[in-house]
Amino acid sequence: MRADARKNYSHLLEVARDVISEHGADASMRDIARRADVGLATVLRHFPTREALFEALLREHLDALTQKAAELEASSPPDEAFVSWFREGVAFVHSYNGVVALMASAHADPESALYASCAAVHSAGERLLLRAQAEGTARADMNGIDLFALMSALGWVVDQPSFAPRADYLFDFIAGAMLTNRSSKDVKKAT
Known part of the structure; x- marks a missing residue:
């Protein structure tokens, strides 16, 4: 994985951890994308x-x-x-x-x-x-x-x-x- 892709991946995991801690397992992938300041497609590329x-x-x-x-x-x-x-x-x-x-x-x-x-x-x-x-x-x-x-x-x-x-x-x-x-x-x- 390229360095920038690894950085995005780590950032998405960090944001997802926060969102899921707040909202539970039903947290929206869209909410994670919004909070990470990326598009939903970026989240889905890393986590289909x-x-x-x-x-x-x-x-x-x-x-x-x-x-x-x-x-x-x-x-x-x-x-x-x-x-x-x-x-x-x-x-x-x-x-x-x-x-x-x-x-x-x-x-x-x-x-x-x-x-x-x-x-x-x-x-x-x-x-x-x-x-x-x-x-x-x-x-x-x-x-x-x-x-x-x-x-x-x-x-x-x-x-x-x-x-x-x-x-x-x-x-x-x-x-x-x-x-x-x-x-x-x-x-x-x-x-």
Whole structure:
């Protein structure tokens, strides 16, 4: 990619990140183009579909979540690694309003541009869960699908104004319920 094209691409991603943070996953490609001070054709040249734009925006964060799981797996006790990573995952889901539905559909569609990154994050999270289960510190009746359903639900809940003030409590409560012999107070101390 030429230097000027790379600069335009980076600028569009930066603007798209801001617009989507403000308006959620339903943000208009036209609004992104207007805010970036370019034509819609320029946006579509770089991102021919809405999913391509989200793939570019989310890939970096999804890859970072995958990497964080590997780091925690190598350096932390299973229960602490699991809860720390879960907290990061909830924060990521919360950072983009509406991203939950995109990620859920992408994970089920191997043709999706987001599929590989979503599958890697799911695999990393499930590995941390299985590790904690093997140590007896996470509930044995949970699976990776449950983990991501809870992560998605918490990301959505804390985005609702009436629940936002209780975001930390709700996280600690759910994390405590996922672990064995741990209360939400214990979770709070461990993370």
